[in-house]
Amino acid sequence: MTNEPSNSFRLLLVSSPIGPLGSGLGGGVELTLRNIAMEMRRRGHTVKIVATPGSNSWGMPLVEIDGTPQISAQTQGRDAPTIMPASSALANVWEYARQVQGDYDLILNFAYDWLPFYLTPFFHRPIAHLVSMGSLTEAMDQVIEKVVTEFPGTIGVHSQAQAATFAFADRCQCLGNGIQLSMYEFSAQPSPWIGWVGRIAPEKGLEDAVAASELTGIPLKIMGFLQAEGYWQRILRDYPTAPIEYEGFLETTELQKRLGKCQALLMTPRWVEAFGNVAIEALACGVPVIAYRRGGPAEIVEDGKTGFLVEPDSVEGLVEAIRKLPQIDRYACRQRAEAEYSTTAMGDRVEQWFRDILKWRK
Template sequence: MRSLKLLFVSTSVGALGSGLGGGVELTLRNLAIALHQRGHSVTVVAPDGSKLESFSLVEIVGNLQTTAQSQGREAPITMPSNPVIGNLWSYVRQVQSCYDLILNFAYDWLPFYLTPFFTTPIAHLVSMGSLSDAMDQAILDVADSFPNTIAVHSHAQAQTFEMGFTYFNLQNGLDLSQYQFCLEAGDFLAWVGRIAPEKGLEDAVQAAAQTGLPLKIFGVIQDAAYWQQIQTDYPQAAMEWMGFLSTQELQKALGPAQALLMTPKWVEAFGNVAIEALACGVPVIAYRRGGPAEIIQSGYSGWLVEPDSVEELVQAIHKIPQISRTICHREAEMHYSLAALGDRAEAWFKLILQNEAID
C-alpha cells in the first residue's frame, strides 16, 4: 500500500495519557505505531494536556465531553461551553486537505454528523457498543452513505446495534515489545480498568475474597462515589488500589498475577486489558459477554464464565493452574501483535480509499 498521510482525531472525554479515555488511548497509540512502522505518516489531534511520544501531536483547548456510558439511551445531544469536541473538529476541517484520510476515535455524535461536509474521507473506529438512540442513527447514516468507513473491535460489539450496517472488524493489537513474559505466578489476582459501575469491579472483589487471594486493582477512579461504595460494602476484602499506571509500569505489576479478572456489566467492545494480560503470560477469567469472549479460548488461555456469576468466577479461579502461561503469551503473539493490527488497518483503509476513487 502506498504511504498515506493520516490524521488521527482522539477522544474528547480526556487528554491522552490521563486514563479517562479508557482503552481508546492505548488503541490510538498502538495503531499509530503499527502504521508508522509501515511507512505511513501519522499526526494526532487531541485535547490539551495530552501526551504521546514520538508522534506529531496537536493539542486543542476546550471543555471535555461527558462520557456516553454515563448517559441514557434517549439523552439529547449536548456540548459544554467552549467544547473541545467542536474545537478539535474545527481544526481538522481547516487542515483536512493536507491528509489522505482522517481517523476518528471519538464515540460522539458530532464527527459522524460532520462526515458529509468534509472533502477528505473520514474513517470511524467505533469504540463502544450501542449506548444511545442518537449515536445509533448517526452511525447508520454514515454507514449507508459512506460504505466501509465504520470499524469495530469485535462482532459482539457490532451486534449490539439493532439497526444493521456493514462494518470492518479491526480487533486490536499491542506493541508486544513493551510487555515482559512472566512464567512464575505470584499470590494475587488482578483487575484492570476504569473504576466505574459498568466495569463491575464489585464482582471481582467478592470472588477474590471468597478464594482468599488479594486483589490488586489498576485504573483511574472515574466514579469516586462508586469506589467509595465498594470500600464500604466490602471492608474486610484484601484489595489494594494501585493507581493508573503507564504501560511499562502496568506490565511489570500485572505480570506476576495468577489471573486477570474481567467482570463488565456491559458489552465491552474488545478488552485491551485481556491481550495485555496474555502478553505477560497471565490467564484471563472473563464473563462470556462482549469482546473478551472473542479473545479468550476457555480452557486454553483462560476461562469464560456465565455473566454476573460470582460463583463461576470463584470456580474458575480454582482452575487457574490448568492454564499454561506460555500458551497465553503465544496467543498474544499470534493474533494481537502490531503487525497483525497493521495488516487489518491497511486492509480497511484500502476499502475506504477504493470507494473514494470510484465516487
C-alpha cells in the same frame, strides 16, 4: 477505471475529547490510538495526532486543541440528548480537522460522539470512524447508521459482539486490536494474587472481582483510573474485609510488570465491552484471563486454554474459575497473543481498511 491509492498515506488521527491522551480518561481508546499511530508510522505513513492539552503523543507529531471535555457516553441513558458544552473540545478539534483536511488523505476518528459522524458528509476528505463502544443511545445509533449507509465501509469496530449491538452489524468492518508485544514481558512464575485492570466505574463491575477475592481469600490488585469516587467508596464500605489493594493508574511499562505477576486477570463488565485491550495485555504477559461470557473478551479468551469464560454476573463462577487456574499453561497465553494480537496483525487489517476506503472514494 479508478486509480489505486498510493503506498503511503497522510493520516490525521483525531482523539476522543474526553480527556488528554495518557490520562486514563479515554480508557482503551488511548492504547488503541497509540498502537495504530505507531504502527502506521512504522509502515512509512505520515501521522499527526489531534488531542486535548496535556496529551502524551509518544514522540509523534501532536496538535493540542483546548476546550471543555465531553460527558462520557457510557454514563447516559438510551434516550439521552446530544449535548455540546460551551467552548466544546469536540467542536474545536473538528473545526481544526476541517481547516487542515486538505493536507491529509484520510482522517481517523476515535470519538464516540455525535458531531464527527454528523459532519462526515460535509468533509471533502474521507473520514474513517473507529467506534469504541457498542450501542448506547438512540441518537448515536441513528447518526452512525446514516454514515454507514451513505459511506459504506467507513465504520470500524473491534469485535463481532460489539457490532451485534447495532442494527447494522453486517455493515461494520471488524478490525480487532493489537499491542506492541515487545513491551510486555512474559512471566512464568506468578505471585499469590490476582488482578483487575480498568476504569473504576459502575459499568466495569469491579465489585464482583472484590467479592471473589473476599470469598477465596486471594489478594486482588486493582489497577486503573479512578473515574467514579462514589462507586469506589461504596465498594470499600460493602467489602471491608476483602484483601484488596488499589495501585492507581499505571503507564504500560509499569502496568505490565505488575500485571505479569498476577495469577490471573479478572474481567467483570456489566456492559458489552467492545474489545478488552487489557485481556490481550494480560495474555502477552502469560496471565490467564477469567472473563464474563459477554462482549469482546468472550472472543479473546479460549475457555480452558488461555483462561476461563464465566456466566455473566456470576461471582460463584469467578470463584470456581480461580480454583481451576493450575490447569492453564501460561506459555499458551503468550502464544495466543503472539499469534492473534500483535500490532503487525492489527496494522495489516487497519491498513487494508484505509486502502479500501480511499479506493471507494476515488
